[in-house]
Amino acid sequence: MLPWNDRTGRLSWLKLAAFAGVIAPGLWLAVQAAGGLLGSKPVTEAIHQTGDWTVRLLLLSLAVTPARHIFNWPRLILVRRMVGVAALAYAVLHLGLYVVDQAYDLSKVASEIVLRFYLTIGFAALVGLAVLGATSTDAMIRRLGAARWNRLHRIVYGLAVLAILHFFLQSKIDVTEPTLMAGLFLWLMGFRLMRRLNLAATPLQLAGLAVAASAATALLETAWYALRTGVMASRVFMANFSIDIGLRPAAWVLIAGLVVSALALVRRAARAPERRRTRPVPAAAGSAAE
Known part of the structure; x- marks a missing residue:
């Protein structure tokens, strides 16, 4: 089955857009390589670029669930597997390029992996992602059973933490982007905590989550x-309240969270007339319905 087709074999514009989106960074990397x-x-x-996109796509796969619930877009689940794969x-390309950088000396690559913590x-x-990828097929879901499959795939949260920590450690001095990724991850996990606590994802609560994730990002940085x-x-923390050196990751996390909150508010306002039209009309007093 082609990756942009749905289960019936028909073209899915959603899956086609997702496919184009996930291969675009690789194509751009190839263009850059060919053009020097x-x-x-x-x-x-x-x-570095392949590593960055690994983390970005991993977080994007984790963003599918919040987007489905907030925007009432159940079909979005169709692209989660594609983004994760x-x-x-x-x-894998990230590791392969590292092998190239080490002149294909696999013994050196293995020793570096063992000796260098990051x-x-x-x-x-990477091993964890490979396990999830190998078990992401419909056949493996049936073989493992839904309950065991879901338990196994919850390790994605831990894998995201490892990937972000790896990003931090290899970035050394400038950790602006790793901090941004960590802040977005905190927002994603905060949303899941809200769901676990049975808190409705109202625009106001989403705005509160944005503020909390932003503050946590500033403290982490x-x-x-x-x-x-x-x-x-204190100097690092106060830099989050100055735009002289540009917006810090905490500010971008706040902006992203508030944009989600605003979109949720717009969606709620757009659905209000529809809910009023579909609301059942109570029977009038003294009518034949009594």
């Missing part, structure tokens, strides 16, 4: 720089 646009260390740059594909956790995340670089924690 990857800088003085093209393999290193390609390693794409994250695995970029992770490579160890990155490889562990502050703690990272303070512990890893020795920079005064």
Whole structure:
């Protein structure tokens, strides 16, 4: 079955758009490589880009569930598997390019993975993604059973933590993007906590979640720089309230969360007339219905 077709074999525009979206970074990387646009260390740059897209797509796969619930878009589930498998594909390419960078010396690659902690956790995340990819087929779901399959695939949350930590550690000094990814992950997990606590995802509560995730992102960035670089924690934290050096990750997390809240509000307002039209009319007093 072609990846852009639905289960009946017909073209799904949603799946086609998702497929185009997940292969676009790889195609752009190929264009850059062919045009000599990857800088003085093209393999290193390609390693970084594929790693970045692995984390982005992994978080995007985790965003499917919140989007389905907030926007009442059940068909979005059709693309979750594709996005997750794409994250695995970029992770495999990420490792493959690292092997190229090490001149195909597999013994050196293995020793580096064992001896360097950030490579160890990155490889562990890749193995976990491979397990999820191998069990993502309909046949494996039937073989494992829905309950066991769901328990197994919950490890994706831990794998996301490992991937983001790997991102932090390999970024060394500038952890702007890893911090942003961590903040978005906090929002995604906060939404799941709301669901577990049976809290309705109203626009107001989503706005509160955006504020909480933004504050947690600022604290995380502050703690990272303070512990890893020795920079005064107060200076890092106060940088989140200044735009002189551009918006910090906490601000982008807040903006993204508030945009989701605003879209949820628009959707609720748009559905209000529909709910009024479909609301049952009570029988009049003294009518034949009594």
